[in-house]
Amino acid sequence: KNEVEQSPQNLTAQEGEFITINCSYSVGISALHWLQQHPGGGIVSLFMLSSGKKKHGRLIATINIQEKHSSLHITASHPRDSAVYICAVPGGGADGLTFGKGTHLIIQP
Amino acid sequence: DADVTQTPRNRITKTGKRIMLECSQTKGHDRMYWYRQDPGLGLRLIYYSFDVKDINKGEISDGYSVSRQAQAKFSLSLESAIPNQTALYFCATSLGRGEAFFGQGTRLTVV
Numbered sequence: 001k002n003e004v005e006q007s008p009q010n011l012t013a014q015e016g017e018f019i020t021i022n023c024s025y026s027v028g029i030s031a032l033h034w035l036q037q038h039p040g041g042g043i044v045s046l047f048m049l050s051s052g053k054k055k056h057g058r059l060i061a062t063i064n065i066q067e068k069h070s071s072l073h074i075t076a077s078h079p080r081d082s083a084v085y086i087c088a089v090p091g092g093g094a095d096g097l098t099f100g101k102g103t104h105l106i107i108q109p
Numbered sequence: 110d111a112d113v114t115q116t117p118r119n120r121i122t123k124t125g126k127r128i129m130l131e132c133s134q135t136k137g138h139d140r141m142y143w144y145r146q147d148p149g150l151g152l153r154l155i156y157y158s159f160d161v162k163d164i165n166k167g168e169i170s171d172g173y174s175v176s177r178q179a180q181a182k183f184s185l186s187l188e189s190a191i192p193n194q195t196a197l198y199f200c201a202t203s204l205g206r207g208e209a210f211f212g213q214g215t216r217l218t219v220v
Contacts, residue, residue, distance in 0.1 A: 033208070033209060035209075035211075040213075041197060041213065041214040041216070042212075042214060043199060043201075043211040043214070044211070045210065045211070048207070048208045048209075086151070086152070091154065091168075096142050096144075096157045096167060097142075097152075097154070097209060099152040100151060101149065101151040102151060
């Protein structure tokens with residue numbers, strides 16, 4: 001089974017700061033997912049990437065397949081970015097995803 | 110309307126009761142999944158289905174059953190609910206191993 005570790009578990013920052021959330025996994029994968037969960041509970045897919053870098057607005061995701069590591073960056077952070085960010089990879093043995101425990105991000109005005 | 114819809118959104122039930130959580134999707138995806146989320150543990154896979162005739166157990170299937178009534182519908186049942194099944198439940202879909210789309214979640218409390 002793929003083990004997924006995220007860091008940090010909790011992060012509080014000031015509005016405008018550059019944010020980095022890290023994810024490492026133990027078994028080689030075909031693609032990695034970054035998800036966002038708002039306080040209301042719903043989960044939204046941010047990125048699915050298998051190599052290099054992807055960018056959507058102020059969000060950037062990178063992945064290094066050789067090092068089994070991915071990062072999610074938020075530029076010019078805003079209070080509305082406050083959420084739990086979850087990294088997920090294809091599970092071993094069964095299909096579906098194996099998830100990290102999430103990074104709880106709070107952006108203060 | 111949401112692409113993946115879960116009902117109910119919230120439910121309180123008593124120990125020993127049977128309860129069904131329903132999920133429907135309008136994305137035309139073949140794969141559907143049920144996950145549960147517990148504080149400090151992250152999401153874990155309960156069951157998944159590749160099509161109507163294909164049902165598979167996930168990591169934590171004990172105490173649960175599922176039914177794929179149609180390509181668009183995937184239901185999760187707790188035959189006899191117990192308090193440690195109190196959790197946030199998510200249905201998700203994908204087209205093959207593509208991007209995952211999640212429902213809004215069902216908050217289940219077993220008292």
